[in-house]
Amino acid sequence: MKTQAQPDSLRVVHTGGEHDPRTEIPALGFKDYWYPVIPVNKIRKRKPARVRLLGVDLCIFRGKSGPAAISNVCPHRGVSLSDGDCHFAGTVSCPYHGWTFDEDGVVVGILSEGPDSPAAGRAQVRTYPTTVIRGQVFAWMGDGPPTNPEDDLPPEFFDESCISLTNRRTWKTNWRQALENMNDNHVFYTHINSVQVLLRPVPKISFKGAKPYITGSGITLSHYSDDTLNTRPYQEEYPGLGLWPKHRYRLTWTWLFKHPPLSWIPNLSKGRYQTSSDAAKFNEGTDAFEREWNQGPNMPGMMRINMGDLLFTRWCVPVEDRLTRLYYFYTTRPRHKLSELWIRAVKHPLIYKLLHDRNLGQQDGDILENARYDMPERMTAFDIETLAWRRLAILSSRYGGRHDLIPQERIDRINGVSRDPETSADPVPEAPAGVSPDGASKEVPIPVG
Ligand code: FES
Numbered sequence: 001m002k003t004q005a006q007p008d009s010l011r012v013v014h015t016g017g018e019h020d021p022r023t024e025i026p027a028l029g030f031k032d033y034w035y036p037v038i039p040v041n042k043i044r045k046r047k048p049a050r051v052r053l054l055g056v057d058l059c060i061f062r063g064k065s066g067p068a069a070i071s072n073v074c075p076h077r078g079v080s081l082s083d084g085d086c087h088f089a090g091t092v093s094c095p096y097h098g099w100t101f102d103e104d105g106v107v108v109g110i111l112s113e114g115p116d117s118p119a120a121g122r123a124q125v126r127t128y129p130t131t132v133i134r135g136q137v138f139a140w141m142g143d144g145p146p147t148n149p150e151d152d153l154p155p156e157f158f159d160e161s162c163i164s165l166t167n168r169r170t171w172k173t174n175w176r177q178a179l180e181n182m183n184d185n186h187v188f189y190t191h192i193n194s195v196q197v198l199l200r201p202v203p204k205i206s207f208k209g210a211k212p213y214i215t216g217s218g219i220t221l222s223h224y225s226d227d228t229l230n231t232r233p234y235q236e237e238y239p240g241l242g243l244w245p246k247h248r249y250r251l252t253w254t255w256l257f258k259h260p261p262l263s264w265i266p267n268l269s270k271g272r273y274q275t276s277s278d279a280a281k282f283n284e285g286t287d288a289f290e291r292e293w294n295q296g297p298n299m300p301g302m303m304r305i306n307m308g309d310l311l312f313t314r315w316c317v318p319v320e321d322r323l324t325r326l327y328y329f330y331t332t333r334p335r336h337k338l339s340e341l342w343i344r345a346v347k348h349p350l351i352y353k354l355l356h357d358r359n360l361g362q363q364d365g366d367i368l369e370n371a372r373y374d375m376p377e378r379m380t381a382f383d384i385e386t387l388a389w390r391r392l393a394i395l396s397s398r399y400g401g402r403h404d405l406i407p408q409e410r411i412d413r414i415n416g417v418s419r420d421p422e423t424s425a426d427p428v429p430e431a432p433a434g435v436s437p438d439g440a441s442k443e444v445p446i447p448v449g
Pocket residue numbers: 074075076077078079094095096097098099
């Protein structure tokens with residue numbers, strides 16, 4: 001029989017045995033949040049759109065007061081409403097018998113039965129509250145009343161001096177695995193043959209001494225590199241194996257892309273592509289645990305990277321058990337109109353969408369397609385951000401499915417913060433099983449197999 005872990009024991013790594021802590025993170029996502037659904041300009045005038053997220057099909061059409069999202073299942077005989085048409089402004093009609101729904105989900109007419117059909121006005125489908133931000137339709141997927149979007153979405157989405165360029169892609173994996181693909185040192189290895197890394201190798205990073213903090217709805221590390229590995233030579237000797245990388249030919253042309261005029265091609269921004277202590281300026285200054293919306297994973301499924309002049313958010317939207325829609329937001333503040341034009345016309349299609357999301361990002365997507373999420377794991381200290389994310393997600397799950405329902409004392413204890421001078425808080429955040437509290441990799445067994 002499956003046993004629920006005690007509220008005070010927080011295991012985030014599956015080491016075998018009955019209870020796999022990952023199963024506490026809902027496989028189809030956290031419901032009580034806003035999710036990006038579709039660009040508003042993709043909603044046609046006469047045809048509804050079908051978008052699946054969190055295992056639910058939504059029928060999206062132009063309502064009277066803006067984009068409408070209703071359940072896609074016709075309450076008459078179960079036909080897909082998004083296969084229908086929008087004959088009348090603000091409505092959608094089912095393709096089977098013409099039941100016609102308004103933005104409140106109410107049947108306002110039955111086109112096959114005549115204007116006097118008694119069923120009109122009597123049936124209703126579920127509606128999902130929507131809002132449009134940055135040209136994207138967001139839907140509230142929870143059962144209760146929606147939160148204020150400004151409380152739940154990254155603040156730069158509401159900053160009028162910024163522009164957000166978006167993209168969407170699909171990975172055949174569960175959203176949890178898609179999200180857990182984040183800031184670790186896989187980049188140097190996995191992406192070694194991606195165009196961007198071929199043009200300019202990324203530094204090797206390690207996280208020694210880094211502490212994860214819960215900051216509002218997210219996790220951030222005290223630092224994203226200890227700067228010890230990024231000074232290592234490009235090739236290193238692995239005992240019993242030989243040199244890795246095996247060849248140096250990739251370095252032949254990298255000088256060309258180090259500085260202007262071509263340095264913009266391998267880099268998403270003027271900051272470095274991969275996070276390092278000097279790129280992550282966002283993480284310096286005030287106490288880490290007081291800052292919200294930092295770099296790092298965020299509820300309900302965002303991965304954020306701060307590159308100084310560019311904020312990158314990859315939102316892993318659950319579609320089905322093994323299908324995730326990655327919704328990308330690149331938010332930046334152009335210095336002038338010409339630079340905005342350059343970003344929109346050149347950087348967005350070529351660097352963000354093609355080189356980063358498709359060429360480099362799909363390498364992760366392909367790897368995760370056949371990855372297991374139900375076997376015991378052996379983590380190392382390099383997995384620190386993933387483990388910290390799980391801690392936040394599991395706690396959110398246990399406290400009603402929202403990060404802001406976790407008691408503050410619990411968060412303070414994890415962050416090693418004492419708000420009461422009388423109380424001495426535990427200065428060391430709880431270490432997940434398999435990771436030493438100080439993050440020292442030498443104390444952690446290397447995973448085998
Ligand atoms: S099934 Fe939709 S109108 Fe009949």
